[in-house]
Amino acid sequence: MNATLSASSAPTTPVQALHGHTMGTTWSVRFHARMRTDLHTLHDAVQARLDRVVAEMSTWEPDSDISRFNRADAGTWCVLPGGFATVLAAALEVAARSEGAFDPTISPLVAAWGFGAHAHARGRPSDTALAQARERVGWKHLSFDPTAGRVLQHGGITLDLSAIAKGYGVDVVVTLLRQRGIDAALVEVGGELYGYGRKPDGQPWRVLVESSPDEEADSEGLEPRVLRLDGIAVATSGDRWHAYEHDGTRYSHTIDPRTGVPVNDVAAAVTVVADTAMQADAWATALTVMGTQAGHAHAAALGLAARFLERTPEGLVERATAAFERHLDA
Template sequence: MRTVLLLCLLLLSACKQGPTLERFGGPTMGSSYSIQYVRQPGGPAPEQVQAEVEAILQAIDSRYSTYRGDSIVSRFNQLPTNQCLVIDRDMGALVRFAQQLAEQSQGAYDLTVEPLLDLWGFGPQARELQVPEPQALARVLQRVGYRHLRLAGDTLCKDAPIELDFNSIAAGHAVDLIAARLQALGIDNFLAEATGELKALGRKPDGSPWRVALELPREDRQVARQVIAVHGLAVSTSGDYRHYFEDNGRRYSHTFDARLGRPVDHDLAAVTVLDASALRADGYSTLLLVLGPQQGWDFAMAHGIAAVLVTRSGGGFVSRSTPAFERALKGE
C-alpha cells in the first residue's frame, strides 16, 4: 500500500510540473551562440536540442567559414578565373539574396570584399591592420565586384579572381535555420542568438516577453540605449565600434564600401534592423551601415525597412527610427 501511495504522489508531482526555462550555448563562428527556450513537460531534452542546434552551426561553418581551407566558400575562392563550383541549395539561396542587395545598393553591399578585408588587415589572410598603398589597393580592386559572380543553376562561377565573404549574412541565416528547427521540435517559445544576431518567438514561462537591449555604439563599455520586447522578429545590429583600427587619428572599421575599396567614412555608428527573417535583418543592417546616415535613411524609407540609425553628433549620439521600426515595436 505504501508503495502504491508513493507512486501516486510521484505521478501527481510530475503532472504538476509546468514549463521550465532552459539555457545553453557555446563557441561558434569565432564568437558564441546562446539559446533560451521554454521546455514543456514531455518536450525534448536540452541535450537533444543542443545537439540539433550545434549540427546547424557546424554545417554553416563548413559552408561559409573563410578560416577553414576545406569549406565550400574557401574552395570557391581558390578557383582560377572562369571556373565554376557546384554548390548546394543553401549557398545558392544566400548568393541570390546577396546579389539582390548588391543590385539594390548599386554595389555598396558586395559579397566579393574578401580581398579588401585581407588587404586592410581584417581578413583570414591578413598580416596586420594597416592602410594600404594606393597601388596595392588599385590591384586588389580588380578582384572585387559582384558582377564578376554568376549563379547558373547549381553552379557558382567567376569571371575574375574574386573571393567571397559571407560574414555579413551567414549568422543571420544560421539563426533562421535554428528557429525553424526549434519549432519543428515543438518549441514555440525561444530566444535564439548567434554572434549577436537573434530571433525571438513566444514568451517566457511567466508570460513576460523576451526583451533585447540595443546598445549605444561605445567602445569603452556596454550601455543600453533602448530595451525592446520582441516576438516573432529577428534583431540585427551592425556597427563600426567593435572591429576597427586607428591610423594618424582616423578610424578604419571592418565595414567596407566595395565600390571604393575602403572602410566606410561617415558618422553613422550603428544600425539596428527588425525583420521576420534574421537573414534579411542581418543583410540590411550591413547595407544601411555601408550607405551612411542619409543614403541609409533614404534606402530604409524607400524599402519599408524597420530600422533605427544611430549617428555620432557633437560628442554624443542621435537615434532616428523609421516608421516601420515603430510599427514593428507595437506588433503591427
Template sequence: MGTSWSAQVVDPPAGCLTAIEAVLARIIEQMSNWEPDSVISRFNRLTVGEWMPIPDEMRTVLAAGLEMARLSSGAFDPAIGRLVDQWGFGPGTQSVSETIPAPWTRIEIDGWRARRLADVTLDFSGIAKGFAVDAVATELRALGVVHFLVEIGGELRGDGIRPDFQPWWVDVEAPPDLIVPTLRVALCDLAIATSGDYRRFRLADESRLSHSIDPATGAPIAQGVASVTVLHEQTMMADAWATAITVMGPDKGMKLATRHDLAARLVLRTSAGAQEYMTPRLAAMLA
C-alpha cells in the same frame, strides 16, 4: 564564426543541443572563410571561370547576398573578400593590386553551381550569422519547439513567448561611448540585427578603422555611423540590411530603408555626441 551563440528554449526536447550544434557545424563547414577546407574557401581558390557545385544553404545565402547588392547598389557586397583581407579583418593578409568595381557582379549563379568571373572572393560576414540564426530556428521548429530565443553574435530571433508569458524582450546594445535612448523590442516571430563600429575595428595612426568596408571606395567607411539596427522577419535579411545601411550612411541608407518599409535605427557620432535616426516603420512599432 568567431563569435558566441546562445539559445533559450522552452521545454527543449531530447537531443536539442546536439541538433543546434550540428546546424552550426554545417554552416561553418560551408561558409567560414577562416576554415581553409570550407566550401567558400575552396570556391575562392578556384580558377576564375570554373564552375563549382555549392550546397543548398550556401546557394541561398549567395543568392540573397547578390539580391541585397542589387537593392543597395553594391553597398552590401558578398564578393568583398579581397578588401576585407587587405584591411586586416579577414583570414588573409594579402594586398589588393587592383580594386575591381562592383565585385558582386563578378559572381555568377547557374542553378546549384556558381563561378567567379574575376579575381574576387566571397565573404559572408555581413549575412551568414543571420542565416545561421534562421537555420537554428528552423531546426528547433522541426523538433516541435514553439517558444525560443536564438542569438549568434548579437543577431537574434524570437518565436513564441517566455515561460512567464512575457514576450522575448531585447534591449539593443548601445555604442559604449555614446549616450542614446534605450531601444527595447519584443521579438515575437521577429528578428533583429545590429551592425556597429565598436565591435570590430582596428586603430591606425590614432584613427578607428571600421570593419565595414565600402565597396565603392575599397576602404573602411568614414567614421561617423556608430550603429545600425534592423528588425525583419528573417534574421539573414536584418543582418544584410544593417550592413548595407551602415555603409550607405544616414542619408542614403535611411532613405532606402524607408523606401523598403524597414524598421531601422541609425546612431551617428557627432561633435555633440550622438544623433539618432529612425524610420517611420520603427517609430510606429514603438508608438
C-alpha cells in the same frame, strides 16, 4: 557544453537555456516547450547545424566550400550546398537593392585593409594594391545560377559572406527548433537574434537594442530601446565591434565596396529588424556602409525597420524609420 539540466529534472524552470561557440563567437538558445526536451540532444543538434554553416561558408576554414570556390580555377562552375546557395542568393538580392553598398565579393578589399581571414598588413594599402583589390570586387560580375545552385569562378573572385552568415545561422537554428516542436524560443548568434512564440507568462521576448553603451551613457535624453520579438529578427552593425588604429589613424572594418575605402563617418550603431536574421544581418551592414543620412533615406524608401545612432558634437542622436518604431515595446 553549458546545459546541465534536462527538462524533466527542472520543472520549476519553464524557460531553459543552451549555449555554445560558433563562427568565432557564441550562440545561445532560450526556449519554452510543453513537451519533455533532452537538453543534451538538443544542444548537439543546434551545434551540428551551426557547424554545417561553418563548413560551408567560413573563409577561416581552408576546407570549407567557400574556400574551395575561392581557390577554384578560372572557368570552373562550382555546385554549392543548399545553405550556401540560399545565402548567396540573398546576398545578391541585398547587393542589388542596396545599390552595391552590400557586396559578397568584397573579400579582396577587406584583406587589403588588414581585416578578415587573409588580412594584409594593417594600415592604408598602397595605391597599386588598392587598385588591384578593387579590380576583383563587383557583385554584378558574379555568374550565379540559382536554379542549378552553382556559381562560376571567373578567376580571382573571392566570396566573403561573413556579413550575412551569422544571421543565416540564427535562421537555421530557428528552423530546427520549430521542427523539434519547441513552442517559443529566443536564438542568438554573435548578437544577431530571432524570437518567436510566447514565454510561459504569455509575453513575447523582449530585447534591449544593442548599440554603444559607453557613448550612450554620456548622451542625455537617449533612452534605452526595447524590441518585441515575435516571429522577427534583429541585427546590429557599427564600428565599435571591428576597428583598429595605425599611425594615429582609425580604420573601420566597415568598407564601402563602391569606393574601396573604409567608411569615414560610420554610425555608432545601425539596427535592423526583419523577417529573417539573414536579412537583418545583411541590411545592417549595407545601411552602415551608406551612412546615417543616406542609409536612413534608403531604409525609409524601402520600408525597412532601421535605427541609426549618429555621432554629433552634442553626443549620440537617434534616427529611426517609422517601420522600426512599430516594433518598439510600448
